[in-house]
Amino acid sequence: MNLLDPQGPVAAANSTILVDSVFIMLAIVVPTIFAILAFAFWFRASNTKARFQPGFVYSGRVEMVVWAIPALTVILLGGVAWIGSHQLDPAAPVPGTGSPVRIQAVSLDWKWLFIYPDQRIATVNTLTVPAGAELNFQLTSSSVMNTFFIPQLGSMIYTMNGMVTRLNLRADNEGKLKGMSAHFSGDGFPDMMFDVNVISPLSFPDWVATTAKTDAVLNEESYKKLMQQGIEKGKPTYRLEDPRLFNLIATQHIPPGPGPELMSDAGRPHSGGHDAR
Amino acid sequence: MPAAPTVEAMMLGKLDWSAIPFDQPIPLIAGGVVLAGILAVLIWVVVKGHLPYLWHEWITSVDHKRIGVMYILLASMMLLRGGSDAIMMRIQQAIAYQSQGYLPPEHYNQIFSAHGTIMIFFVAMPFVIGLMNLIVPLQLGVRDVAFPTLNSVGFWLTATGALLVNLSLVIGEFARTGWLAFPPLSELSYSPGVGVDYYAWSLQISGVGTLVAGINLVTTVLKLRTKGMNYLRMPMFCWTTLASNLLIVAAFPILTATLAMLLLDRYLGFHFFTNEAGGNVMMFMNLIWAWGHPEVYILVLPAFGIFSEVVSTFSGKALFGYRSMVLATMAICVISFMVWLHHFFTMGAGPDVNAIFGIASMIIAVPTGVKIYNWLFTMYGGRIRFATPMLWAVGFMVTFIIGGLTGVLVAVPPADFMLHNSMFLVAHFHNVIIGGVLFGAFAGFEYWFPKAFGFRLDERWGKLAFWFTFSGFYITFVPLYVAGMLGMTRRMQHYDVAEWRPWMIVAAIGMAVLSIGVICQIMQLVVSIRNREALRDRTGDPWDGRSLEWATSSPPPVFNFAFHPDVRGEDAYWDMKIAAQQQSLEHEEPEYHDIEMPRNSPTGFVCAFFATIMGFALIWHIWWLVILGSLGAFATFVVFAWRDHDEYVIPAAEVAAIDRVNLEERRNLVSMAGAI
Amino acid sequence: MSMTATVGRAHADPHHIGVVVEHPGPAPKRTVTAYGFWVFLLSDIVMFSCFFAAYAVLVSQTADGPKGSEIFEQRNVAIETVCLLLSSFTCGMASIAADVRNRFWFYLGMTVTCVLGLIFLAIEFREFADLVSRGYGPSRSAFLSAFFSLVGCHGLHVSAGVLWLLTMMAQVFAKGFRADVLRRMMCFALFWHALDIIWVGVFSVVYLLGSGV
Known part of the structure; x- marks a missing residue:
């Protein structure tokens, strides 16, 4: 990194x-x-050789x-x-080869949701992108502030609930990179690291096609389940039901994620069991 | 709040037995040890019959010197607390590679939040305010600060804040949101516990104390100066005190307002920073940093002042480019209000805004750089004695330049896009706060300790402390710079990236070296107290000083000066010494007068007592106790206002008796110096 | 080294040209107290300016709740303003009376000031209570949060001022026009006038500008 x-x-x-x-x-x-x-x-x-100049004051x-x-x-x-x-304005375009890939990133407690509206798919904690193409990010948060950051691709940016920030990047070489949240967001914060798979532009459509065959569907209902506080150890993928989902989140038509009241013990960050409240 | 209105809930609010972390051994043991320590000290004090002495001479004292010492004592104790947090964090990050380490997240998150809060508000702030309180009236040649009783109130309110923070260790929890408690994470929906309330109320209460101290010192510098102490004859430390306290007066109300908004959100369902109903988190960022950036300079400016005094004294020269230094100080004071946005370049503001704030931030580096060069040229042509304070000063100059470099680096927006919130940033601000403020505080401590207590500190242990702290600092924070360049972000309770790990281990080793430095500092104090007769400073001028604090005895009498000194130029005391040597020391016995001094007052302590109760009750929603506490606070003020005698008179004969001893020692000193 | 070094004593700074006016020494207590209190008032104004700023940021965030123009009542605000401005005048009268040590005019001035302050508070309290009862409390929207805090913060200051005022009257009653009492009276007057100035800000920014929106 x-x-x-x-x-x-x-x-x-x-x-x-x-x-x-x-x-x-x-x-x-x-x-x-x-x-x-x-x-x-x-x-x-x-040092007796040094000349003492007490008057040298101006x-x-x-x-x-x-x-x-x-x-x-x-x-x-x-x-x-x-x-x-x-x-290097994060909102400035970064020209690349082929058509730009639009990605809508949502920081959840405590995982990253990546929505590909044009491809009608979504992934959690894994970002797969084609090398060389312009990556066009729109970002928001389901609850608290986070920062989207892939160190080796550059320029981090905040995600905030009810707001959309923009970021344009490009990955030049195929390979595996790491991304993270660079803004503390609660107990599960350190588990918000995600994988970035940069694959060849030729195999990107294949990856999209494979992912689109997933059984799990991302819609308002499953999103609400996903946004509850907890850590996601697996890397689920979804078919996207409605490409406007991101807008619903960003405009708060889907209300902000709940806090710890609804927190279930499964997937909760390792804890000493005590909760002073 | 849907709590059923049972009698218990009415009486105790949210407080019940679950607030005490019986199942978490670390805070419980730590809290228990601290509590046992406090109890032991209390019992010792009572049994030995020191309580009346403590009460009359310290707790109710309105003497600026005593209050200054108490501030420094508070800061030193809290430094140990904040340092323990730091050690725990370094150990956690050293072992939490692909594992959970030994601290669960909710505990680790409290620790880094408490570490930042404590180090800034209850170590750095009281340390510099303590030094300013102790020294500034002496340097100005006056008998006390402008508002002595308020001064005591300010100190005790700061102590209240510190007490509440420590109370959170055993009753309830501290904030798990970082030291600035960014919403919406710090809002009730995401932090329903009492942690953020502990955080906010302790800062509100100590913030009032700080504001009081600021008003007091601004008024002191501007309105209470001895005859002939024109602005451009004030020692540099007085100038930096003025600048720093102007910043306090202008910036702390912003903190108060911002935290008030957060508290309104949390307590009464307001929507300043919530996700719902139109709240705006970006407003919090702007407000908190509009306070937060000047805060940095509130801390570091007094340190600059200390270094100016130290470098000049130990080089045996007046400060080089005095007026240039004054200009630089005031420039920093003003510009520091115009740079707050550089704390969130990555929030998506436009390139123009980012660039303007980036450049404004760099501009601050100009007067700061000028200061470094002026110290450099103060050393040029000097006759430098490397006593411990001077070691800290040279260590500071080297370290602070590196911190300045990395600071300007993160002020370049495109660079900050990669370094924001990273370990690089963590290393940077520790670089300037440890290398600047803490080194400054230590230098000031070593330099003025003989003034406060009448004996010098042991040089051998002092130098050991310096070298361990200095090298420990680099071993700890250079690895953090590297980790930041490797993409590591701050506040990670655990991580899976192998390349970070070695650096975390080195940093933990560095922390151990730093700790040895702190132990040396404690040893220095112990050894010096034991050898105090050998280290006694009878002249009041142990370092061959240049400003007026050295013109009186060590420790100074309660009235500081039998006469308001008459100042004729910069480096007032240096001129007096030269004049005394030239005039062959024949002084007539001066005519002494009665001196009126402010009476002791328990107002500050009582006020803080009620503030503590009120703060605790607010945190736990015990409303009847809140009302009781506020009534008590009001009553305290009325009682204070009803006093008929707020001053007492020291008769001329007593003044003469005290002053003659001092004069005698001083004549011996001058004649000795003359003989050489 | 090609640096020009000045020789001689430490303060032989070439800028010391012409006559230096010697500082006369510490200022008298009355000056010091007033000065310190001024500094406090400045800091208080900084705090208010944060609430003003928050109001300006959040004024349009009504969250489908009421806008300012829908809830402000010009008549009440006008009465409040008159009360406060008048009270500033009577407070001034009381200050003058204190300076010439005239108890009767002092008590009269202070009492009228107190009554005017209480009327102001009563109207404000009624306005708040009315809004809350209509469901437009501070938790309705960010705009109302900012409104309640800004106006309420001023109201709290006025309440504290009334408490101080009564304490002042009791002090004069018990202690007479002693030097320290007079100093406090001077601070009180500064405080009361400052609240007036802040009210002018509140009046213009919140009620005048707000009712147009």
């Missing part, structure tokens, strides 16, 4: 900016640290330099930030 081993253009750009910024700052920081240690060492009280030139150095660094980095923010 190394951030410096990006598997898509967004992550690559993010990490380039990250590395560039570090180097810009290191150019200032390293000499400064060196100077601190050198001055501290040379001007130690026991110098216009020094002041100008010490305001200018950080200011110039910030101007440079500010430019990086401005350009980077615009180029």
